Amino acid sequence: MGQITLKKVRKAFGDVEVIPPLDLQINDGEFVVFVGPSGCGKSTLLRLIAGLEDVSSGEIEIDGRPSAELPPAKRGLAMVFQSYALYPHMSVRKNIAFPMKMAKISQDEQNRRIEAAASALNLTEYLDRKPGQLSGGQRQRVAIGRAIVREPAAFLFDEPLSNLDAALRVGMRLEISELHKRLATTMIYVTHDQIEAMTMADKIVVLRAGRIEQVGAPLELYENPRNIFVAGFIGSPRMNFIEGPEAARHNAHTIGIRPEHIDVSATEGDWQGRIGVAEHLGSDTYFHIHDTGLAETVTVRASGEVTLRHGETVFLTPQAEKIHRFDNEGLKQ
Template sequence: MGSLQLKSIRKAFGTHEVLKGIDLDVTDGEFVIFVGPSGCGKSTLLRVIAGLEDATQGSIRIDGQEVATVPPAKRGIAMVFQSYALYPHLTVKDNMGLGLKQAGAPAQEIETRVSKASKMLSLDPYLARRPAELSGGQRQRVAIGRAIVREPKLFLFDEPLSNLDAALRVQTRLEIARLHRELKATMIYVTHDQVEAMTLADKIVVLSAGAIEQVGSPMELYNHPANVFVAGFIGSPQMNFIDAGKLGESGAKTVGIRPEHIALSRESGDWKGKVVHVEHLGADTIVYMETEATGLLTVRLFGEHQYATDDVVFATPDRNSMHRFDANDRAIR
C-alpha cells in the first residue's frame, strides 16, 4: 500500500536545475533514506514527492497511480518536518487529531487513532499539555504522532532530528526504527547525518548535485562504493584516498582505505610516518599521521591507545579492504 516510482524527475528554479533526472523505485514497507551534502537536492526531491513543489518534468507514481498533478492532500502522504510545526494554542491531543478533524473524520475515529498513536509514542501523560510545556523531543514525537494518525501510504521525514541534542537524537532514532517495524509502513527520510542513514535505512540513496550517485543497503554502500564520492561520504572518519602512483598500483588512479582498516605499530609496517594529532574518544582512538607514501593518513583504532604527537609509527593497511578507483573516479571491481 505504499510503493513509489520516480521516473526522470527534473526540477528547475529558473535556469538552475536542482534535480537532474531522478529514477527511483521504493517498494511497499521500505525505509529509504536520502543523503548527500547541503544543496544536493535531497529536500527538494522530498518536497516534489509530497507535492509541495511541482516537478518540472517526470512521473511520480504512488501505488501505481500517477500523482504529479494531484494536490498534496490527495496523495496519501504525511510529512514530518525539521521544525515541529505544532499549533501553540492546541493541546497535544488536538494537534495530533487536527488533520483528521479538518478532513471531516468522525469524532470516535479521531479518538481511536489518536489514542493508538499516543500509546505507540508514550505520549499519554502529555495529551492535555500544549507545545510550550513540552521538551524538543516530546514535540517531535507529537509531530510524528500527527503523521501516524493519518495512516498514510507514505511517511516523509525532512531532517526530523536535526533540532534535537545528541542524546535525544539517539532516543528518537530508536523510536522511529521501532515505529517502522510496528507500522510496516513505507518511510522516506532526508538527512545529512550518515549515522542516521546507516542505522535506520533499508536502502540509502546518495545524491550529489541533483543526481543519484548510488542506491543500496547501508553495508553495500560501505563495502562496495560505486565511486570516490560515495566512498568519501559513507563512513566516519572519512575514507583515506591515496595517489595510486605513489603506491605502485597499476591500472588505478586512486586507492582508498578506511581508517578502521589500518593497523598501527611502533616497530614495523608498510608506511612509516609521524603522528600529527590524536583524538581520544574512549571507545576509539583516532590517529592522524603524515607519511611520505600517503600524505595525511587517518587511522581508527578500537579502544584507548597511548599515541602522542610526534611519535614515529608504522601503518599497515588491510590489503583485502582497499578500494581502487579509475581516472573517472569510478570503482574498479
C-alpha cells in the same frame, strides 16, 4: 501499501536545474534514506514527492497511481518537518486530531486513534498541553503522532532530528526505527548525517547536486562504493584517499582505504609517518598521521587503549583486500 516510483522526475527553479531527470523505485515497507551534503537536492526531492513543490517534468507514481499533478493532501502521504510545524495555538490533542478533522473522520474514531497514537508515543499525559510547553523530543513525537493518525501510504521525514541534542537524537533514532518495524509502512527520510542513514535505512540513496550517486543497502555502500564521492561520504571517520606512485603500484589513479582497515605498529609496516593529533575515545583511538608522503594526513583507527603518543613515529600497513581502487574519473575499478 506504499510503493513510490519516480520516473524521469526533473525540477528546475527558473534556469537552475536542481534535479536533473531522475528515476527511483521505493518498495512497499522500505525505510529509504536520502543522504547527501547540504544543497544536494535531497529536501527538494522529498518535497516533490510530498507535492509541496511541483515537478518540472516527469511522473511520480504512488501505488501505481500517477500523482505528480495531485495536491499534497490527495497523495495519502504524511510528513514530519524539520521545525515540527506544530500548530502553536492548539493543544497536543487538537494538533493530532487536525488531519482527521480535515478528513471528516467521526469523533469516536478520532478519539480512538488519538489514544492509540498517544500511548504508542508516550504522549498520553501531555495531550492537553500546548506545543510551547513541551520539550524538543516531545514536540517531535507529537509531529510523528499527527502523521501516524492519518494512516498514510508512506511517511516523509525532512531532517527531523537536526533540532535535537545529541543524546535525544540517538533515542529518537531508535524510536523511529522501532516505529518502522511496528507499522511496516514505507518511510522516506532525509538527512545529511551519514550515521543516521547507516543505522536506520533499509536502502540509502546518496545524492550529489540532484543526481543519484548510488542506491543500496547501508553495508553494500560501505563495502562497495561505486565512486570516490560515495566512498568518502559513507563511513566515519572518512576514508583515506591516496594518489600518485602508491596508487599506481595498485594499478589505480586513486586508492581508498578506511581508517579501520589500516594496522598500526610501532616497529614495522608498509608506510611510515609521525603521529599528529590522537583522539582517544576509550573503545577506539583515532590517529591523524602526518609526513607519510602519501597524503596530507592519513587517519587510522586502533582498537582499545594504545600507548602511542603525539610526535612518535609509527608504521602503517593497509589490509590489502580492503583497498578500494578508483580510476581517473573517480569510478571504482
